[in-house]
Amino acid sequence: MNRPLVGTLATAVLGAAALVGTVGTAQAAPQHRPLPSSHKTKAVDFAGTVALSNCSGSVVRMPGSQPNDPALVMSNGHCLESGMPGAGEVIVDQASSRGFTLLNKSGGRAGTIRANRVVYATMTDTDVTLYRTGSTYAQIEQKYGIKPLELATDHPTKGAGISVVSGYWKKIYTCNIDGFVPTLKEGDWTWKDSVRYTPQCQTIGGTSGSPVVDTATGKVTAINNTGNEDGERCTENNPCEVDENGNVTVHKGTNYAEETYGIPKCFAAGNKLDLNAAGCTLPKPAATRR
Template identity: 90%
Template sequence: MNRPLVGTLATVVLGAAALVGTVGTAQAAPQQTAGHPARHQVKAVDFAGTVALSNCSGSVVRMPTSQPNDPALVMSNGHCLESGMPGPGEVIVNQPSSRSFTLLDKSAGRLGTIRATKVAYATMTDTDVTLYQTGSTYAQIEQKYGIKALELATTHPAAGAGISVVSGYWKKIYTCRIDGFVPTLKEGDWTWKDSVRYTPECKTIGGTSGSPVIDTATGKVTAINNTGNEDGERCTVNNPCEVDENGNVTVHQGTNYAEETYGIPKCFGAGNKLDLNAAGCALPKPAATRN
């Protein structure tokens, strides 16, 4: 995972000739390239709805069933959690938080600040995600800033699909395609399931952790940017390895990854309330509530 940038580290990295990833799970976005010829109608992707955190990237997101007066949700990586990275098997729900997020307009200009009231859900087990509930509704954000939330897709992403990784922290968009899927991605003590592998154009870096991965055909969020192999090491922090169905391990230095988000909407009900027992919800549960 790309480690989140903290304090003076951000300044050092900004001044470096080569930017290096953040905390280990989130990665930065690739530089914009001409890319491959379009296979479909491409929707314009910009920064509207994305946010910058103190050390990571994120976005204001909505479920397909979310309503205008529901409390808005902000999504970033689990390893970007302000209280520290959740351990393997750890799941955090309904934890008070007052974290602030800088909301960006379509050109990455700063619009204002929205603030969390709690961590609705966070984990680094099977996936790498934090979902914050904010003190603002979607309607309030749209009325005050003219910004609509990004919608989470509800279908599995497709290999070869065009994607944009939008980093609010770096104010940069990286464009590439989904190269394929990894049954198990292992990094240090953490493992993630059915991860997205980018094509080489997406050279994400530290600080892009938590960036929404947007399908350029639908304009919906299909994954969350989270890691990449920096040094060619095997299964170490900042050097994830791929494990196939037969347990074979491969390492791809310079390859970057994301975690799918299509299953998250099944875990949120009316009023954007988390319901880990809802039909079809496959997010890991806190140990005390597991059956």
């Protein structure tokens, strides 16, 4: 995983020595590939992103979310404060009081919002945690002037321009979707239909959970989560790609994200999780699988 960091920005030192835990060494800032002048893009900034104690994240809404719904914050499953979920483990409706530093457009601190529940968390098939906060979208906008990011409902496309927006580092990585990986395997965990970045997105520790924004639509199309650090095969911090025929390949220095387009199908009115909803493919807790 793009490893979560221990401590706070005040005590963190940018560099490999400061990165503790699970994937991605600190590397030089990427050179952003310029887009053709004819390519229309939406400006991507930090508004709506958050910094966690060890990761990045964002305030997100489903297409059907309403202003008075409790706001949701999305980060990685491996950023969960109670520890990384095991392979096959799914966590729902768990107590949480985690705080998030909400950022404004320029990356400055807008304020703090706080979770009251972990709505959903897993590292199986995908790598995501969704928190419910004690604030509504309307309250956040009224108090801080910040609107949520919207989750796209369409599968991302190869070649699409993307921005990976890290609230932890207050840094935006810009690149393209290089392609999709049928199975991405790292240690005990397996993820399906993962997004592979082009080389410009050299994400580092602390970027875990960053929203991946499609620059054509301005919507969140994936969530940043891992990269192959040392060129090892399928080990922690060194995911490997497995194709439809079971062939394994390793791409040292390549970074990845997990798609989020299927998540909205698992949420009903009021931002309520419904894993039995039509079209919902998120893994279920073992006790409720059927």
